Amino acid sequence: MTNTLHRFGSQESLSGDFIVFAMPGKGFNDEGSLEKARTFLRTAIKYRPINMGNALVNALYRPEKNLSFITLYFHGRQERTTYEKLIDEIPAAGSAAVVFDRREPVAEFLAEVKALDLGLSVNVSALVDDVRHICGEVSITPHAVEYTLGFHGATERLPDRDTLELSTMCGHGMVSSNFARKMLDRVKEGRIKPEAAVCCMAKFCVCGVFNRSRAMMILDRTATGS
């Protein structure tokens, strides 16, 4: 989940982005970790995360590999699976991740995870002051902090800010900057609705850490020219 460390955006935009993930340490607590990861994900459901995944199977938003003219015409796109189906499908613990767009459910979820005492390593990627605030609320003392120091080197080769904000929501680079740019342009031209564009992009992030709400904000901003 180094893929959640370098999300680009303004403080305001990042304040609605929380990724909570659990993973076992190989050789330390990986025995029996699959059921613990499933418990972690099932526990998250009642707090209504906006995305979920574990990087070993396709995430909540996923491609459809068996489309036909008939299914498209009569059923339309079925781009989102259910939380339960995803959780049943995961073959190993991996990095079980859930994404929230508000602080309150994160605190409630973490309080329950702490009480469950699963024994997996649990991390939160977000604005560090918000995480510290949440830790205080739920009486958790952080073990370690990893800060992003940003992008360096040939940064003149990077795309514009809106594109980068969208594409870095998949830290593995699976939402390519060209595709993010295409979605921004199409929304601006009125050729695709922001909701549909967000769905398209979310499917490429196999870890399920793409923040739909933030993406909607960016696309809405583009559509309205604000």
Next chain:
Amino acid sequence: MKISKQRCVGCANCVPICSVGSIYIGADGLAEIIEDSCVECHNCYRSLSFEHLPPGFTRLIRRALRAVALRFQPDPDICPTEAFIPDELSWPRVVRRAFSDPMVTHESTGVHGRGTEEVKTNDVSKRIKSGQVGLVVELGRPGLGVYFHQVQQATMALAAAGVSFETGNPVTQMMEDRNLGTIRADVLNEKVLSCIVEITARLEQTPQVLSVIREICRTTPTVISIGAATVCDEQGREPLREILAEQGFATGWAKVNLGLGRVSNRSLDAAGRTA
């Protein structure tokens, strides 16, 4: 990865999907992949939806519509004819996929994605200890990619500065000589989407190591994402943020390990030692 000339209809949906911009529409109007710059991330094959339209008929429809100034264009995340054919990769090209496809597990570390647990499981692994800083220097991210000969320039500069490379990291595993930072010669021309060089140093060495990394950033032809981690004391405080601020780095976004992990494998005691 290959694109079948028999199946492709030239809709160009795959062109912007490519994580490193290696797909283009050739002179024949069909999609092609630039083999040298493709990083085998399998993003096109894995994440595009497939509609199983007959290629010949689809081309005919496309031509007919074009004749009346119309266009057949599937949704932007669909390959209408399932034209992608994944290659059987052999060494050293298989390295590209190991480092670029987030769903592949690295053989050297047993970890998927970028192949390192770094600080994420530090509450059980203790790889970064109190008084240390862990630095993750990720070359090629975001979205540009990097060749291993460019990675070697960075690892050699870091080695010359006397840092120690993290053992449980796939780039370290590719090194021929960890004291020199040299990477095995047969992978130097392989390109990956990104890879993490992971080092540990004493906290007070942070400014010196960062100045070496800054120098690497000044000369690299690609982009580099940098992360810095440390462990907290019993009150949850840590001195790294202040050090980074003194070095001119803004520290807003972070990943926080909450310390809820516990050693539980039967073969180990609570401190992680073999029982």
